[in-house]
Amino acid sequence: MHAPDGFIDAPISAAAGLLAAGAIAVSLRGARRELDDTSRPGAAGVGAERTAPLAGLVAAFIFAVQMLNFPVAAGTSGHLLGGALAAILMGPYTGVLCVSVVLLMQAVLFADGGLTALGVNITTMxxxxxxxxYALFRGLVKVLPRTRRSVTAASFVAALVSVPASAVVFTLLFAVGGTTDVSLGKVAGAMVGVHVLIGLGEAVITALTVGAVVAVRPDLVHGARGLRQKLKLRVGGELVDAPDTGVRPVPAAARSPRRVWIAGLVTSLVLAGFVSFYASADPDGLEKVATDHGIDEKAEEHAISDSPLADYGVKDVDDARLSGGLAGVIGVGVTVVAGTGVFWAVRRRRTEEEAEATSPAGTSV
Structure with missing residues (x-):
């Protein structure tokens, strides 16, 4: 759903840019608390310094999976948006930053999504x-049993709804700032209809990813905080809670997430560098609707359309498989580095604030 320049006029694009900038500023402050990680059981002083690389990895994983367009209807494809996945894994504030980092990398390196439309894309995606x-996810986990299956099920529903919601917001922006005179009713129906189908793909990817992480390291999933299952014993053919012996195992949060990070990075590199070659070449939902309904009549060529990595290919590399694979690997590498750098800076600022608050100067009146 990357909108190019020219779909939305300058005033609304600027307004969306201001909204996006404000949301990012708020998210930077909120992410400091999420990345601090001290609210998780057993995490204080142990897991806090490791959350920045994990957040950078989530951004890189979203970048990689967004390269895997999947068919959803005749001549139409879809791809992961990633907001639900990032929010459930890292928290809503960090989630906004994760997806924003991905969109920025795509716009400035791969000419995917207009530069003046960056605010629109951050707002919608x-x-x-x-x-x-995240709002829907939190509501569901409050009423569902606190089990791993419930977390996975809630992530499926939340991801499914988030995609057509994004389509609705784009349609609203187009209604007030569209550059072409088209039937808004038809555009709205087409956008929501195709993105419900794309939402199913988003839901499957999100649920599978969240479920896989929850199964091995629930302490690394923001949305699964406090999720604990008592040991069960079979007595007389029935399962009962095991007695509390007073012995506490080493908290999962005290274990290094290095293996998870390495596995996630390798998976991202394989997806972007190899699997992406087999992605659907059909236009995505927004592109298809834009073509069918004339939204793209005033679309503008990307300002860096001749960049070395434009259209997810390496310039002057003739082999399509190699060109796309190299671009994907470069994209994952740049995103994980940029994302980790951003989140390290956010985390460090949080540490400095805590130091100032506890210093004699910080406590004086």
Whole structure:
């Protein structure tokens, strides 16, 4: 759903840019608390310094999976937006930043999504999906049994709803700032209809990813905080809670997430560098609707359309498989480095604030 330049006029694009900037500023402050990680049982002083690389990895994974367009209807494809996945794994504020980092890398390196439309894309793909998905996810986990299956099921529903919600927000922006005179009713129906189908793919990817992480390291999933299952014993053919012996195992949060990080990075590199070659070449939902309904009549060529990595290929590399694979690997590498750098800076600022608050100067009146 990367909108190019020219779909939305300058005033609304600027307004969306201001909204995106404000949301990012708020998210930077909120992410400091999420990345601090001290609210998780057993995490204080242990896991806090490791959350920045994990957040950078989530951004890189989203970048990689967004390269895997999947067919959803005749001549139409879809791809992961990632807001629900990032919010559930890292928290809503960090989730907004994760997806925003991905969108920025795509716009400035791969000419995917217009530069003047960056605010529009952050508003629709980062802010809307993250907030809608996380609000729905939290509501569901409150009423469902606190089990791993419930977390996975809630992530499926949250991701499913977040995609058509993003389509609705884009349609609203187009209604007030569209550059072409088209039937808004038809556009709205087409956008929501195709993105419900794309949402099913988003839901499957999100649920599978969250379920896989929850199964091995629930302490690394923000949305699964406090999820504990008592040991069960079979007595007389029935399962009962095991007695509390007073012996506490080493908290999962005290274990290094290095293996998870390495596995996630390798998976991202394989997806972007190899599997992406087999992705659907059909236009995605927004592209298809834009073509069918004339939204793209005033679309503008990307400002860096001749960049070395434009259209997810390496310039002057003739072999399509190699060109796309190298571009994907470069994209994952740049995103994980940029994302980790951003989150390290956010985390460090949190540490400095805590130091100032506890210093004699910080406590004086």
């Amino acid at each position: 980062a802010i809307t999906t993250t907030l809608v998905a």
